[in-house]
Amino acid sequence: MNKLERVNKIIEAMESQNIKAYEIAKHTSLTPKEIQKTKDKATENPRITTLNEIESYLGISTNTGQTSSITNKDILNDEDLVILSHQVKKNWNRLLQLEDFKTFFFYQIAKSIDMQIEDIFAVALNKRK
Numbered sequence: 766m767n768k769l770e771r772v773n774k775i776i777e778a779m780e781s782q783n784i785k786a787y788e789i790a791k792h793t794s795l796t797p798k799e800i801q802k803t804k805d806k807a808t809e810n811p812r813i814t815t816l817n818e819i820e821s822y823l824g825i826s827t828n829t830g831q832t833s834s835i836t837n838k839d840i841l842n843d844e845d846l847v848i849l850s851h852q853v854k855k856n857w858n859r860l861l862q863l864e865d866f867k868t869f870f871f872y873q874i875a876k877s878i879d880m881q882i883e884d885i886f887a888v889a890l891n892k893r894k
Contacts, residue, residue, distance in 0.1 A: 768810070772804075772811065775819050778824075779823065786801040803819065826848065
């Protein structure tokens with residue numbers, strides 16, 4: 766797949782997933798301006814590393830141009846692991862924005878390590894100060 770085809774896949778994925786340049790920038794080493802210039806095709810010859818990082822965040826396979834759909838947990842190649850890790854990070858950040866999730870998550874931690882829920886919250890609240 767050539768660079769133009771890769772940029773087109775990026776544009777398509779950003780639009781279909783309703784993801785803005787600033788969101789990708791928050792989770793990568795790229796700036797929103799670099800990402801937007803790539804999306805707007807304002808850069809005639811985007812760096813391969815830029816395309817790789819955007820594709821990785823969006824879950825686009827660089828070999829096929831398709832988003833990753835990992836179905837067999839026993840057979841994961843390095844590319845699938847990178848795509849999966851970015852998807853997990855993106856979803857984790859979305860979950861943390863939900864107040865109910867935080868309470869649920871701390872409760873599950875407390876249950877799993879057999880601690881009192883008050884102790885978990887006390888530790889969490891002290892770290893925020």
